[in-house]
Amino acid sequence: MRMCVAFCGLLLAAANTYAGERQVSLDWLKTVAFAAHQTDYSGVFVYQYDNHVETSRITHVVEPDSEYEKLESLDGPKREIIRHHGHVWCYISHRMVQVDSHQGHSRFPSLLPEQLSTMDANYRAKEAGMERVAGYNTQVILFQPRDNLRYAHKIWAHTDSGLLLKAAVLGDKNQVIEQYAFTQLQIGGSIDRSWIGAKNQAQHDAEPSTSPELAKGGTPTNSGWVVDALPAGFRKTMEIQRSMRGRHAPVTQIVFSDGLSAISIFIEPADGDEDDVDGLSSRGTVNLYHKVLDKHLITVVGEVPPRTVMQVLDSVRYNGR
Amino acid sequence: MKQEISALMDGELFEDEAEDLLDRVKRDSDAHQNWAVYHLIGDVLRQPEHIHCDLSAKVRERMRDEHTVLAPRGRAVKQKMRAVALSAVASLVAVGVVAWMSLQIGPEAVPQMAMQQSGLRPASAQIQPKSNDYLMAHQEFSPSIDMNGGASYIRTVSYSTDEK
Numbered sequence: 463m464r465m466c467v468a469f470c471g472l473l474l475a476a477a478n479t480y481a482g483e484r485q486v487s488l489d490w491l492k493t494v495a496f497a498a499h500q501t502d503y504s505g506v507f508v509y510q511y512d513n514h515v516e517t518s519r520i521t522h523v524v525e526p527d528s529e530y531e532k533l534e535s536l537d538g539p540k541r542e543i544i545r546h547h548g549h550v551w552c553y554i555s556h557r558m559v560q561v562d563s564h565q566g567h568s569r570f571p572s573l574l575p576e577q578l579s580t581m582d583a584n585y586r587a588k589e590a591g592m593e594r595v596a597g598y599n600t601q602v603i604l605f606q607p608r609d610n611l612r613y614a615h616k617i618w619a620h621t622d623s624g625l626l627l628k629a630a631v632l633g634d635k636n637q638v639i640e641q642y643a644f645t646q647l648q649i650g651g652s653i654d655r656s657w658i659g660a661k662n663q664a665q666h667d668a669e670p671s672t673s674p675e676l677a678k679g680g681t682p683t684n685s686g687w688v689v690d691a692l693p694a695g696f697r698k699t700m701e702i703q704r705s706m707r708g709r710h711a712p713v714t715q716i717v718f719s720d721g722l723s724a725i726s727i728f729i730e731p732a733d734g735d736e737d738d739v740d741g742l743s744s745r746g747t748v749n750l751y752h753k754v755l756d757k758h759l760i761t762v763v764g765e766v767p768p769r770t771v772m773q774v775l776d777s778v779r780y781n782g783r
Numbered sequence: 784m785k786q787e788i789s790a791l792m793d794g795e796l797f798e799d800e801a802e803d804l805l806d807r808v809k810r811d812s813d814a815h816q817n818w819a820v821y822h823l824i825g826d827v828l829r830q831p832e833h834i835h836c837d838l839s840a841k842v843r844e845r846m847r848d849e850h851t852v853l854a855p856r857g858r859a860v861k862q863k864m865r866a867v868a869l870s871a872v873a874s875l876v877a878v879g880v881v882a883w884m885s886l887q888i889g890p891e892a893v894p895q896m897a898m899q900q901s902g903l904r905p906a907s908a909q910i911q912p913k914s915n916d917y918l919m920a921h922q923e924f925s926p927s928i929d930m931n932g933g934a935s936y937i938r939t940v941s942y943s944t945d946e947k
Contacts, residue, residue, distance in 0.1 A: 518934075
């Protein structure tokens with residue numbers, strides 16, 4: 463009897479440490495999301511997927527009005543992305559090619575408690591030791607999916623600031639599908655802000671000429687399209703009607719998320735020249751699948767395995783408004 | 784049917800269900816093709832360096848179109864035949880090596896191989912630049928933006944060699 467009690471006690475203790483560890487890991491996630499928005503930093507990181515490696519510089523500063531962020535490519539043709547206040551500007555070789563914006567400018571605090579509980583249902587989180595990245599000490603946290611419809615995520619968070627210094631997405635054989643890692647990073651201190659004003663000016667100059675191309679933030683809608691075979695744990699976070707570059711008709715976008723990854727479904731009228739669009743394509747963890755269904759072109763995009771985007775698209779149907 | 788095949792490949796079916804499905808796959812050529820396609824997709828995505836591509840049907844088809852050499856039997860001819868056979872073997876081997884090498888060279892070769900096979904669509908191609916708008920539209924609502932910040936936009940503008 464005493465043995466039994468002792469054993470139960472042991473089990474309880476084990477369960478407690480497990481729960482504790484899980485909570486600690488989820489707390490880390492909050493810290494990381496907070497740090498990503500509230501820290502000034504500037505550094506160079508490497509992005510790698512398949513046999514492709516690319517180096518970029520990122521600068522993030524927090525001004526009284528909002529955050530400013532600049533991403534510039536250091537390899538290949540010069541590409542630059544500026545984010546500010548829910549707007550995204552994309553420049554290729556100094557020419558602005560795309561503007562995107564969305565409603566609900568500040569989504570901060572970004573990780574809501576219900577999102578964290580969803581996370582727990584979909585992933586097993588655990589701390590996986592300490593490692594050194596770009597000269598800083600980091601805590602490694604592993605998020606193992608509870609099914610094979612999503613990828614595993616491994617993150618390296620700076621122990622002092624909570625900034626994400628490295629992130630890897632792993633497939634079901636634990637192979638790296640894509641990863642980011644800082645190779646050099648400055649946290650806080652004096653960070654070049656001269657580009658902020660200059661870019662603002664450029665934005666104002668550029669906007670009128672590109673206004674027909676300007677993708678406006680969408681309006682909430684209920685399109686009547688439904689997905690029957692959505693993987694467990696994905697919840698609808700948004701359904702909007704938006705305009706997209708080069709499309710005459712508005713496009714419906716429905717977004718589902720499981721806390722770490724998202725699936726977007728785009729629905730637009732098929733205009734007849736899509737005979738070549740069927741099929742699957744990928745870049746790193748992002749898989750894209752197109753199909754024409756009932757005179758509509760359906761596109762599913764997500765940071766999920768190919769089988770998941772295919773399963774989702776194959777179960778999309780119009781349910782009527 | 785497709786979903787069942789996918790479930791079978793993921794080892795999610797019970798034994799009797801699996802046997803039943805395998806039976807159907809054996810009988811139904813469409814299902815068999817789906818089976819092959821799913822495996823090809825899986826292989827390409829999991830191990831781009833190591834792809835199993837069944838060329839035998841294709842080779843058999845081409846062999847059927849080849850003319851059969853009809854000639855009186857003779858020692859000299861036999862010798863020549865052997866030489867022809869050997870060179871045929873050599874060229875087949877060469878084709879094999881070239882096919883294998885093209886698999887090794889890069890991801891671009893993969894869709895082409897898949898296309899050649901009974902006119903299939905590419906199993907998994909690189910995302911076309913024209914689809915970048917979808918990626919960009921998706922990115923803004925993805926939770927990865929909360930963790931990685933703007934760094935996750937690198938996916939959207941990533942420079943790949945076929946974007947020229």
